[in-house]
Amino acid sequence: MDYGVSDAAGGNRQYRAIKILLAGGFGVGKTTLVGAVSEIRPLRTEEPLTEGSLHTDSTFGVEGKTTTTVAMDFGRISLRRDLVLYLFGTPGQQRFWFMWDELAIGALGAVVLADTRRLADSFPAIDYFERRQIPFIVALNCFEGAVRYETEDVRLALDLDPDMPIILCDARSKDSAKEVLITLVEHVLVTASEEPLSGIA
Amino acid sequence: MPSNDERWLDAEAGPVVRPYALTQGRTRHTGESFDLVATVVATRSFADPAALAPEHISVLQLARVPTTVADIASDVDLPLGVVRIILADLRELGLVVISTPVVMAERIDKHTLREVLNGLRGL
Numbered sequence: 001m002d003y004g005v006s007d008a009a010g011g012n013r014q015y016r017a018i019k020i021l022l023a024g025g026f027g028v029g030k031t032t033l034v035g036a037v038s039e040i041r042p043l044r045t046e047e048p049l050t051e052g053s054l055h056t057d058s059t060f061g062v063e064g065k066t067t068t069t070v071a072m073d074f075g076r077i078s079l080r081r082d083l084v085l086y087l088f089g090t091p092g093q094q095r096f097w098f099m100w101d102e103l104a105i106g107a108l109g110a111v112v113l114a115d116t117r118r119l120a121d122s123f124p125a126i127d128y129f130e131r132r133q134i135p136f137i138v139a140l141n142c143f144e145g146a147v148r149y150e151t152e153d154v155r156l157a158l159d160l161d162p163d164m165p166i167i168l169c170d171a172r173s174k175d176s177a178k179e180v181l182i183t184l185v186e187h188v189l190v191t192a193s194e195e196p197l198s199g200i201a
Numbered sequence: 202m203p204s205n206d207e208r209w210l211d212a213e214a215g216p217v218v219r220p221y222a223l224t225q226g227r228t229r230h231t232g233e234s235f236d237l238v239a240t241v242v243a244t245r246s247f248a249d250p251a252a253l254a255p256e257h258i259s260v261l262q263l264a265r266v267p268t269t270v271a272d273i274a275s276d277v278d279l280p281l282g283v284v285r286i287i288l289a290d291l292r293e294l295g296l297v298v299i300s301t302p303v304v305m306a307e308r309i310d311k312h313t314l315r316e317v318l319n320g321l322r323g324l
Contacts, residue, residue, distance in 0.1 A: 017238035017269050017302050018309065018317060037324075043271060046280035074275060079320025083313075086238050086271060105236065106302060108309050108317070178324055185318045192311055 015082050020181065021103055021136075022073065022089040023128075024113035025121025029141040029171035030089035031073045033113060037177035038075030038087055045070050045099060070096060085181075094124050109188045110136040111180055113171070116149050119157055126158060135188045137165040139180045163190075230289030235270060235299045237281070241288060242267045246295050260287050264297050 022030050034040050046069045073089025090099050104110075110129050114122040122138070129136040140154060151166040160166065165187050170176040243264040250258055259277050268276075274284040291297040 015240055015267055016313065017240070018313070019238055041275040042278060043275045044278075044280045046282050069280065074271060076272070077321075077324070079317060079324075083316060083320060085317065085320075086269070088237070088271075103237065106238075106309075108314070174324075178321060182318065182321050185314055185321065188309075189311060189314050189318070192308070192314065 015084070017084050017086055019086050019088060019103060019107040020184065021100070021107050021110035021134075022087055022113060023091075023100070023110055023122075023125035024089075025093075025115070025118060026091060028113050028115045028118075028121065029143075030113055033111075033139075033141070033169075033171035033177045033180070034073040034075040034087050034089050036172055036174045037181065038077045038085075040073065040075050043072045043074035043088075045072060070099065072099070097128065100128060104132060104134055107134065109184050110134055111184055112136055112138045114138055114140050114154075114158075115143060116140055116154065117143070119154065122158070126160070135184075135191050137167065137180070137184045137187050139167050139169045139183075141171045142168050224283055224286040227286055230286045232289050232292060235285070235288070236302055237271045238269045238302045240267045240269055240300050240302065241273060241297050242300075243297050244295060248294070248296050254287075256283075257287055257291060260284065261291060261296060264291075269302075270299075 022034065024030050031040065070091070073087070075087040075089075077085040077087070079085060088103050090096055090103065110125075112122050112125045112129070126136075126138070128134075138154070138158065138160065140149075140151070142148065148168075151168065155162070155164070155166055158166075165183050167180060167183050169180050241264045243261055248258075248261060253261070256277065256279065260273055263273050263276055270281070270284065270288065273288070274281045277284065279287075288297060288299060292299055
């Protein structure tokens with residue numbers, strides 16, 4: 001049996017939930033961006049800390065803690081009744097990779113939201129997506145008072161491929177947030193077209 | 202005889218530990234794993250409300266229409282880990298079916314990508 005969405009005409013269409021990831025350091029505007037383009041909803045995850053995260057994260061004061069609660073930014077955009085985008089914003093630090101590993105499976109792609117004043121905060125996220133070959137783009141949130149850099153300077157600083165989209169955005173603006181998502185989907189489409197056919201040549 | 206680690210979490214201890222008290226201290230669910238955007242739907246099987254915790258009943262009610270795991274966790278306002286265990290319990294009881302998202306099977310196809318693009322442009 002198929003658990004699709006029944007429409008008014010009695011038809012049965014498969015419900016498609018599509019994940020888009022939004023990564024970036026603390027305070028970079030992930031919540032703002034999700035809120036600008038979708039209805040933001042509460043979502044918490046509480047996971048046991050692994051031995052590894054206890055050791056690598058000694059400065060966080062989690063010694064003796066066995067679980068950690070993380071609030072995710074979670075937004076839903078209904079494009080159609082049977083086609084819904086799910087935005088998941090997660091912190092960029094390594095210790096949250098337990099969340100990313102599952103979020104990334106089957107995801108359309110990712111947006112790395114960066115602040116030019118703290119570009120290094122976006123390194124772990126970029127490394128993560130590159131290593132796992134998850135298509136992503138970089139969006140620079142233009143904070144007031146921050147020096148505007150040319151995107152090409154940022155590309156150099158982040159060591160990104162020439163065809164990797166880098167766009168400037170204002171996370172508070174719906175249109176701008178929309179443009180970020182559109183840029184990602186376009187990038188994924190282009191990447192999909194360029195991919196050589198699999199198999200042995 | 203429970204081990205020292207488990208002594209707080211036996212059935213009679215009551216909710217001394219939040220929120221995993223709801224799961225009798227379990228942090229891992231049983232059975233096949235499921236994605237955050239996997240769709241959950243309640244079966245028509247009879248459920249005895251007295252045999253289920255209020256949280257299990259809330260989850261079951263939300264799943265009367267196909268709903269994703271993430272949506273359920275957000276609506277009942279419980280951590281995902283807890284909701285997963287509740288869902289796995291309900292699945293074991295035959296009260297819900299959890300199906301893999303369509304797009305998980307393989308990469309999202311170009312047709313779907315174009316639909317997403319058009320949808321976003323029309324927002």
